[in-house]
Amino acid sequence: MIHAVVLAAGLGTRMCSPLAKVLHPLLGRPMVGWVLSALRELDAEVTVVVGHQAEAVEAALSAPGIHFTRQEQPRGTGDAIRSALPTLPSQGPVLVLAGDTPLLTAATLRRLLNGHQGPVTVATFEVEDPTGYGRIVRSEAGIRIVEQADCGPTEAAIREVNSGAYVFEAAFLRESLADLQPHPPKNEYYITDLVTTGARALSGFSAQEFMGINDRAALAEARLLLRRRVNRGWALKGVDFPDLDSVEVEVDVHLEPDARLGFGSLLQGKSRIAGTVGPHCVVRDTVVEKAATLLAGTVAEGAVLHSGAQAGPMAHLRPGTVLEAKVKVGNFVEVKNTQLHRGAKASHLTYLGDAEVGEDANIGAGTITCNYDGFHKHRTEIGPGAFIGSNSALVAPVRIGRDAIVGAGSVVTEEVPDGSIAVARPPLRISKGSAERLRKRLKGGA
Numbered sequence: 001m002i003h004a005v006v007l008a009a010g011l012g013t014r015m016c017s018p019l020a021k022v023l024h025p026l027l028g029r030p031m032v033g034w035v036l037s038a039l040r041e042l043d044a045e046v047t048v049v050v051g052h053q054a055e056a057v058e059a060a061l062s063a064p065g066i067h068f069t070r071q072e073q074p075r076g077t078g079d080a081i082r083s084a085l086p087t088l089p090s091q092g093p094v095l096v097l098a099g100d101t102p103l104l105t106a107a108t109l110r111r112l113l114n115g116h117q118g119p120v121t122v123a124t125f126e127v128e129d130p131t132g133y134g135r136i137v138r139s140e141a142g143i144r145i146v147e148q149a150d151c152g153p154t155e156a157a158i159r160e161v162n163s164g165a166y167v168f169e170a171a172f173l174r175e176s177l178a179d180l181q182p183h184p185p186k187n188e189y190y191i192t193d194l195v196t197t198g199a200r201a202l203s204g205f206s207a208q209e210f211m212g213i214n215d216r217a218a219l220a221e222a223r224l225l226l227r228r229r230v231n232r233g234w235a236l237k238g239v240d241f242p243d244l245d246s247v248e249v250e251v252d253v254h255l256e257p258d259a260r261l262g263f264g265s266l267l268q269g270k271s272r273i274a275g276t277v278g279p280h281c282v283v284r285d286t287v288v289e290k291a292a293t294l295l296a297g298t299v300a301e302g303a304v305l306h307s308g309a310q311a312g313p314m315a316h317l318r319p320g321t322v323l324e325a326k327v328k329v330g331n332f333v334e335v336k337n338t339q340l341h342r343g344a345k346a347s348h349l350t351y352l353g354d355a356e357v358g359e360d361a362n363i364g365a366g367t368i369t370c371n372y373d374g375f376h377k378h379r380t381e382i383g384p385g386a387f388i389g390s391n392s393a394l395v396a397p398v399r400i401g402r403d404a405i406v407g408a409g410s411v412v413t414e415e416v417p418d419g420s421i422a423v424a425r426p427p428l429r430i431s432k433g434s435a436e437r438l439r440k441r442l443k444g445g446a
């Protein structure tokens with residue numbers, strides 16, 4: 001059993017955010033959650049050091065095998081690790097990671113653990129621009145780490161840097177923590193001061209994997225890299241992507257082989273996709289079965305599209321939407337808590353809320369179910385084979401019978417029995433040949 005400590009108590013000032021840095025989401029999982037998921041693959045017993053917004057961080061991460069300790073004040077990484085001591089064994093290796101390196105993988109952590117020797121081993125990598133990282137200073141005497149703020153010109157030029165991931169012998173950690181001295185001007189304790197005589201610097205790690213997220217530019221970069229990694233995994237299982245960058249698939253989404261995803265779509269929550277999601281769709285907690293399609297620009301949440309159903313372009317499917325086989329929901333149609341049975345169609349500009357639409361019913365453009373009276377929601381039932389003319393208002397609660405016809409522009413306030421016709425509109429007045437007279441009058445200003 002390997003023990004690990006994740007430092008997640010810092011303020012994260014550079015994020016300029018009211019949300020704790022380590023909770024910033026990446027593909028539906030908080031930043032620090034990615035570190036924990038790599039550790040889960042190692043079956044590690046994990047202590048997370050929390051401080052800034054401790055309750056929120058604990059609530060977001062709480063899971064079996066995860067313990068929390070509190071750092072009362074953010075007095076540096078060296079102080080943070082101190083608060084984890086009571087949860088650590090008296091001997092053996094302890095993996096220490098930062099909560100702001102979400103790209104690291106279990107394979108990399110294994111490499112670090114396998115390369116551990118002596119009292120402490122630090123993972124290092126080389127970068128073009130080392131600004132912000134602690135520099136690895138190698139000399140006859142061994143290695144040490146010099147933080148950005150303390151670098152002279154020679155040290156500043158060193159391109160080998162501290163990843164922020166270490167393996168410590170628990171006994172060494174206990175003994176040496178007492179000797180740490182604070183660094184002015186902020187009087188912070190640095191964990192990097194524990195990398196001293198006898199320490200090992202294990203080099204050659206990937207700079208990308210250890211990218212520390214300190215600001216939103218790095219956060220956006222990390223998001224792109226994670227998208228690629230996740231999308232690549234799905235693409236290798238047979239999911240069709242237009243590219244590996246523009247589609248974002250959150251971690252709890254499930255995709256089936258041969259699902260097709262369009263440019264710029266966001267797949268969120270617990271969505272399950274076996275069919276096609278067109279470009280620029282936002283899909284949350286939605287099921288798209290095989291041979292079902294969401295066309296471009298559609299927003300769907302809590303909806304189910306059965307095989308052969310189609311929605312969009314630019315449809316809005318809200319929670320409780322069920323589209324059965326051969327249902328067509330077209331552009332600028334909003335559907336909420338409504339089931340459309342097999343073959344029903346609402347092709348344009350419609351609101352269907354708290355309704356049931358029977359098989360093969362046809363809902364004309366501009367139809368509105370008036371489901372809300374300002375106090376309560378009411379249901380609309382539209383029978384199989386019914387035809388609702390364009391621009392009709394169905395004032396719920398109301399039932400339109402099987403095979404009934406509602407004339408265009410009608411306001412329907414009572415039940416239309418099966419097979420009946422309902423038309424409710426003011427009579428049309430025709431004034432033959434009057435158009436020219438009216439024009440003349442208007443032109444003359446009279």
Ligand code: UD1
Binds near residue numbers: 007133163
């Ligand atoms: C740290 C290292 C630096 C390394 C870099 C790698 C130190 C002093 N410096 O710098 O050598 O190159 O990581 O990314 O360690 N934290 C606490 N309590 C605190 C302060 C920080 O828990 O009082 C946590 C933060 O939440 C964060 C992690 O420790 O997850 C690292 O802190 P951060 O302030 O990001 O350190 P860096 O300046 O990046």
Ligand code: CA
Binds near residue numbers: 212213214
């Ligand atoms: Ca950092």
